[in-house]
Amino acid sequence: MLPFEIDFFEDKISSGGKMGEAKRRKATDANYGKIPKIRPKRGLIVSPPIEIEGTTLHAKSSNLDPQELRFGLLFWDELVWPSSRAIYFGSGPDEQFLESTGILTRPDYTYNGDVAQGILRGQIQAFQDREQAEPGSWALSQGENSLLLKGGLIQENQGALLELHRAIPVPTRDVPLAEILEFKRRRADELLLLRTHLDSFVGEIQRAEDKPAALEKLIEEIDSACSDLLKVGKEWQFPVYLSNLKASFSLSPTKFLPAVMGGWKLAEPYGLTAASAVATASGLASTIEVKGDFGFRSVKRPVSPYRYAFHAHEELR
Incomplete structure (x- = not known):
């Protein structure tokens, strides 16, 4: 587990009865305490x-x-x-x-x-x-x-694919690179939060005693992170696509998820409620699914994703 950010603001109640800064953030910011204090390079x-x-x-x-x-x-x-x-x-x-x-x-x-x-x-x-x-x-x-x-190095059913459908914003091909770097500087927390949830997806489920509860919690966290990104995507001053994101793991889904678990079925899309509410302009729901994927014969790595791909759908308005 990554060490998490600790807010050292002193929790004082003002004469007006207002909450201290730490309590206020905890009460109003859904991502409070979830952003890793140490920001590993990727x-x-x-x-x-x-x-x-x-x-x-x-x-x-x-x-x-x-x-x-x-x-x-x-x-x-x-x-x-x-x-x-x-x-x-x-x-x-x-x-x-x-x-x-x-x-x-x-x-x-x-x-x-x-x-x-x-x-x-x-x-x-x-x-x-x-x-x-x-x-x-x-x-x-x-x-x-x-x-x-x-062909070649590919082995079928030796990996797992986590796919977010119509759930993330990606700048269009004409957006200046300097604009993207500036956005990353300003919105580092939102970007890091989604990547952190994807990185820990398999490991969190493997370690959990109650796997259905862990899966439900992870989906809610990914949904919230996608929703936050889509919200800031709508604020950008440059064109943005509503896109899919695929993250591949070098572990078969049957190794960490039973075929049916707590109502979850492999290769069946499940709704991302918060993200769908933000991406209403597309007319299509944001979803998440886990299914079997190929792996590389020569690639061994930890449980974090080893392969990424994306597909742009349409402009996010």
Whole structure:
């Protein structure tokens, strides 16, 4: 468990009968005491939109997808894009800007032999190197607009997928990166809270004696965190998409959740009431579901997510 923030304000009652600052915050702020006092760095291994199947590599672009890049920048502190001398993808203006800030780095991972497998090996090795140095702090970005892997290292039903449907705001591809960095500075608590709940999802359920109660509590916390993010998303001065977020764990769901538990069924969406109330413009409910997912044969990590993906739906108005 992460150590949590303790408010050391002195609890005094004023002559007007008002509560002390700590009591006032506890009574009015649903997230009071939930934000980790120690804010661990989180990193993401990123890739241009490339598809790898065996020895075949298909690249849609030589740059990072602008939408994926903004998604990664919003939720992670450090981005790593492995480079290779065998097939070099150059940095564009967005990537160069983030390199100048130190947020994005491009370490060399060149391997002899097949180019497609060399690029894949570079992605996996970059992840493993950083995960070994900072356990539980790193993840891979994967999906149609980043790295899409077919066959090879994939093992079906060796992982669990937690998916939030239409529950998070993500800046559109045209939003200046500097604007996102400023938003992160101002809204660090809301962003960190959602990531903290996702990171601890499996571990909290595994440790709980009453697993149905733990699951219900975690869903409520994720719902609240998504609602808070959607609220501030509506306040942004730039366009924002209502999006899905997928977090993959290297543990089969049957290892920590029975097939049916407290009315919960795997692969069945359940409503996020608070988030749905904020995202009313979409006309569709925000939901959460847990289902089986593939895992990597060569990737072993703690119970925090090792792989993330997102899908933008429509503009959040």
